[in-house]
Each structure stands twice: as structure tokens, then as C-alpha cells.
Amino acid sequence: MESAIYASTPLAGADLPGFELFQTSDIEEARQWGTRVFCENRLSRLDTRKPIRTRMYYRRLRGLGVGRMSYGGEVTIDPGTFDSFVLVQMPLRGRELIETGGETVCSTPRTASVLNAHLPVLIRHENDTEKLVVRIDRDVLERYCIQHLGQALRAPIAFRPAMALDTTAGQRWMRLMTWLHTNLADDDEGLQSPLIAAQTEQMVITMLLTCQAHNYSEALAQEDRSIAPAFVKRIEHYIEEHADEPITILDLAEHAGVSTRSIFTGFRRFRNTSPMLYLKEVRMRRVHEELKRLIPGESTVTAVAFRWGFNHLGHFTTDYKRRFGESPSETLAH
Incomplete structure (x- = not known):
């Protein structure tokens, strides 16, 4: 059974009019769109007899990239290492198997993936899978983390790669994601206000830092414990x-x-x-x-x-x- 968060979201299968739309059935063109939006990658179709139907809605908001995408068919995506951003992926339907940092994450509508900026990644995107994505610039993420800690980072931020979405923290994160995608689709100007855009960026990054475990979670929690x-x-x-x-x-x-x-x-x-x-x-x-x-x-x-x-x-x-x-x-x- 799908999580209630997904059962009620208006995002699955719906158009997002405030977003740029990329769509293609050509594997090389799909790879190029992935390079433009994310980074250089190798994209391979696992069953050459079945066509792909890549469809991606994407929009930037300051240090965030927000979107929804599907490849239609079964593909592998090998981007190597995300040097400049962290990527959070939340399947609305289907499944992805993701290898990163020596771990394998089975990402479904109950389990998102959080892919770190400094670890190699290999993604197997299964047939008829659709997902929400949030791309967070690494330098912006680190700047907010430093502000919360009040000190320099000793090592890159390393999130746990699997995020359970049917926990209290996971549901809190998904409510924010639903709000973010819906409002970006409905409002061409409101969230682009410099003040509101900055506050939205801060809210998303702070929510990720508090909802998902990482190597600075304990240090950040010490401040709250006081x-x-x-x-x-x-x-x-x-x-x-x-x-x-x-x-x-x-x-x-x-x-x-x-x-x-x-x-x-x-x-x-x-x-x-x-x-x-x-x-x-x-x-x-x-x-x-x-x-x-x-x-x-x-x-x-x-x-x-x-x-x-x-x-x-x-x-x-x-x-x-x-x-x-x-x-x-x-x-x-x-």
C-alpha cells in the first residue's frame, strides 16, 4: 500500500505549468537533458526492445532545483560523483535501486534517496517509475549548515542515503515537498520574490538537515537540547x-x-x-x-x-x- 502522503498528492501525473518541460523518446537527447540539469552522465537502456519516454519538469529557485521526472522505460544512470550538489529523490510510483558509498538503497514511495555530493552513484530506474527530485547546491547547503553549527565543517556533509518517508520526519519532509512543487507550479511570481525565495531555500535546507540523519546531526541537535x-x-x-x-x-x-x-x-x-x-x-x-x-x-x-x-x-x-x-x-x- 502506498503512503498516505502519496495517495493525496496532486503531483503524480499532473502538469506543472510553472516548470520548464523536457520530453523525448531519444536516449541521447535524454542524456543531454540530464547533463544540462544535473551533471555529465552515462545513460543506458536496459531493454533495447522497449522505448523510453523521458519526461522532466524542472525549475530553479536560488540554490535549489525542483522537479518531477520519469524515463518511462528501464534505464541505468551513471553520473559518477555529484561534486557540486546533493540530490534528494522521492518516487511517486515504481522503484529505483541505487548504489552509493558502498550501500544499496531500494527507493520506493516509502523510501526516498539522499545522494551525497562526494560519493559515486549508480541508479537503476525501473519501468514506469516517476519521482520528485530536489537538487541542492553543495556550497549553499554547507553555508547553512555552518550557520547552524556556528563553526567550520571538518568533513563534507554525509547524509544517510535512505530516507524513510512513513516516519514523522519523513512525512514532514514530504508535506514540504508537496507544498513546494504545488506553489512553484501555481505561482509564477510569488516564490520568485527575493525575500520569499530566500526564506523558501532556507526552509528546505533546514528541513533536510533536521529530518535526515547525517554526520553533523548530533552537533546540530546539541543546540536544540539546550x-x-x-x-x-x-x-x-x-x-x-x-x-x-x-x-x-x-x-x-x-x-x-x-x-x-x-x-x-x-x-x-x-x-x-x-x-x-x-x-x-x-x-x-x-x-x-x-x-x-x-x-x-x-x-x-x-x-x-x-x-x-x-x-x-x-x-x-x-x-x-x-x-x-x-x-x-x-x-x-x-
Whole structure:
């Protein structure tokens, strides 16, 4: 079943009148359009008996490039490395298999891909796939990140390549994308106002930096944590230290010295989650880290999941795949 975000979006299959439209059935012309909009690339048709029907709507907004596209047929796109931009791709239908940085992302309407500016990329775009895309200039992205951090970057920004779209953060991102595409299509002048365009650029980049995990996420979150009450930070620290132990909401209340109601209110207001969902996220992250460290044969997914408190393997596997874009067995096999 498709995510509700996609079921309600007006973007799939609709014209976007405020966008420039490219369309062709010629593979070389499609490659040239890709070069013009994104970067130099190698485009190959996987089934030469079937024609392609490339269709791309695209529009620039300051440091952003916003669009919707489909190749119609099954193709591979080999752009090498995106040196000057980050690309976020959100399938409306169909599927893409993307290899980047030693990982493989299966991108569907439930899982977007975030392709970094400094890692090689290979995309297999399957038949009848259509996607939204947002291209973000690397220098603009880094400038905003530096402003939020208040210090220089020690290394390039490296996003996790799979973005789960049926999480709270993923749905927040998709609501913004629907708003952005719709308003760019409906309003030829409003978003082009220098002030509004600058604010829109900032909103999109800040949303990506906060919705999708990357190597500066923890540093950026430290600033937000300072606003939260001390008991919220004490509970977070307790969960981090005791995630492998049985923990109840009463345990957290006793440790923090506040009521359970205060805990739920504090986490909802300052973390946009609940304390038990925060615990689940920490445990899920620990499972992921342990599976990546293990050598196949040393242990099993079941043993690791049980050790971190996941007793229903079916639910765990579903949640894990949404969170990391691959099954736990695939992580263990890497």
C-alpha cells in the first residue's frame, strides 16, 4: 500500500505549468537533458526492445532545483560523483535501486534517496517509475549548515542515503515537498520574490538537515537540547546508558524525579516524540550498529534483536527496513 502522503498528492501525473518541460523518446537527447540539469552522465537502456519516454519538469529557485521526472522505460544512470550538489529523490510510483558509498538503497514511495555530493552513484530506474527530485547546491547547503553549527565543517556533509518517508520526519519532509512543487507550479511570481525565495531555500535546507540523519546531526541537535528541560536530557542520557535493560515509563519517572505526565509532555514538546519511541529508536540504532560490526556467522539477526528488546521479529524487521532502507539480514551480510 502506498503512503498516505502519496495517495493525496496532486503531483503524480499532473502538469506543472510553472516548470520548464523536457520530453523525448531519444536516449541521447535524454542524456543531454540530464547533463544540462544535473551533471555529465552515462545513460543506458536496459531493454533495447522497449522505448523510453523521458519526461522532466524542472525549475530553479536560488540554490535549489525542483522537479518531477520519469524515463518511462528501464534505464541505468551513471553520473559518477555529484561534486557540486546533493540530490534528494522521492518516487511517486515504481522503484529505483541505487548504489552509493558502498550501500544499496531500494527507493520506493516509502523510501526516498539522499545522494551525497562526494560519493559515486549508480541508479537503476525501473519501468514506469516517476519521482520528485530536489537538487541542492553543495556550497549553499554547507553555508547553512555552518550557520547552524556556528563553526567550520571538518568533513563534507554525509547524509544517510535512505530516507524513510512513513516516519514523522519523513512525512514532514514530504508535506514540504508537496507544498513546494504545488506553489512553484501555481505561482509564477510569488516564490520568485527575493525575500520569499530566500526564506523558501532556507526552509528546505533546514528541513533536510533536521529530518535526515547525517554526520553533523548530533552537533546540530546539541543546540536544540539546550532548550529542553533538564529532566528531558537526564532521561535521554539514562536511555542511552541503559538501552539494553528493561525500561518502563515508571523507571524513567523515578530516575528523573518528575511525573509520567511531565515526561510525556516534555518529550512531545521538545523532541516531537514519546519517551518510549525514543527508547525504541536508540535500540534500533544499536541493533544497526551491531549488525554492521558483526562478521556473518558470528551471530544472527534474531539473537541481536532479542538482546536489544525486540521480541516480535516480524514487526522489528518491518520497522528496521523503514528506518534504514534495507533488511537486518542485508546489513549483516555486508
